[in-house]
Amino acid sequence: MNLVLFGPPGSGKGTQAERLRDRFRLRHISTGDLLRDAVARETELGKQVQSVLAAGRLVSDDIVLALMRDAIAGVASEPALRGWLLDGFPRTVGQAGGLDRLLEELHQRIDAIFVLDVGREVLIERLSGRRTCTQCKTVYHVTANPPAVEGRCDKCGGTLVQREDDRPETIERRLGVYAAQTQPILAYYRGRVTIHELDGEMPVDEVTRTIERVLG
Numbered sequence: 001m002n003l004v005l006f007g008p009p010g011s012g013k014g015t016q017a018e019r020l021r022d023r024f025r026l027r028h029i030s031t032g033d034l035l036r037d038a039v040a041r042e043t044e045l046g047k048q049v050q051s052v053l054a055a056g057r058l059v060s061d062d063i064v065l066a067l068m069r070d071a072i073a074g075v076a077s078e079p080a081l082r083g084w085l086l087d088g089f090p091r092t093v094g095q096a097g098g099l100d101r102l103l104e105e106l107h108q109r110i111d112a113i114f115v116l117d118v119g120r121e122v123l124i125e126r127l128s129g130r131r132t133c134t135q136c137k138t139v140y141h142v143t144a145n146p147p148a149v150e151g152r153c154d155k156c157g158g159t160l161v162q163r164e165d166d167r168p169e170t171i172e173r174r175l176g177v178y179a180a181q182t183q184p185i186l187a188y189y190r191g192r193v194t195i196h197e198l199d200g201e202m203p204v205d206e207v208t209r210t211i212e213r214v215l216g
């Protein structure tokens, strides 16, 4: 089962992926998490992309495609997994084409794309209030999904922080980049891959249940 979660920044891709990966035994592959991890570990890649992430712009297709090649190809060698769940990739028509070529090589395909539709005002509210655990990366929201103890992760006790790219001017830029470069991908896939469009403004549990119902 190979799935793509698609939607603008703040639509809930990471939140849903966290829930679906265990339920369906999928590898959650988030390009944003991979890139942020490289930045945190101060690898060569991390140094190269740090300012791009902070500014809310897109990392180059070549870099992202190389990362994804390893991540997707590695899933097949793990018998406990039934497939992968992509979050934040592909993000340009160029990346979608690169993914097609990679999947052809691996004799794999995308089984379904889930699009989370969320309005602009709600996205801004969600991103401004998001807090993430520095250790286990669990995502919270200051009002919609707060931790039991302010600033502490319920799961591991780690410190919760605001992402650098969740500041107002960067949020604006990310939404613009999504509209200009990422949204057109849907037209690329229409008619070739099953696309399920969901109301991403429903409560978190309701979005999960809707996806689970579709996947049976």
Ligand code: AP5
Pocket: 007, 008, 009, 010, 011, 012, 013, 014, 015, 016, 030, 031, 032, 033, 035, 052, 053, 054, 056, 057, 058, 059, 060, 064, 087, 088, 089, 090, 091, 095, 126, 127, 129, 130, 131, 139, 140, 141, 142, 144, 145, 165, 174, 200, 201, 202, 203, 204, 205, 207
């Ligand atoms: P990335 O990490 O992929 O960020 P994004 O796509 O902008 O998405 P977010 O992580 O911001 O939001 P999300 O949809 O996962 O929402 P979440 O579940 O957290 O990318 C970051 C950067 O990396 C990019 O800007 C770019 O620089 C680079 N990058 C990444 N991939 C790349 C690529 N392929 N190519 C080039 N560059 C790339 O939820 C948000 C908040 O809302 C949380 O607080 C959550 O608790 C809350 N929430 C979620 N669902 C609900 C709900 N149903 N109701 C109420 N609140 C909710």
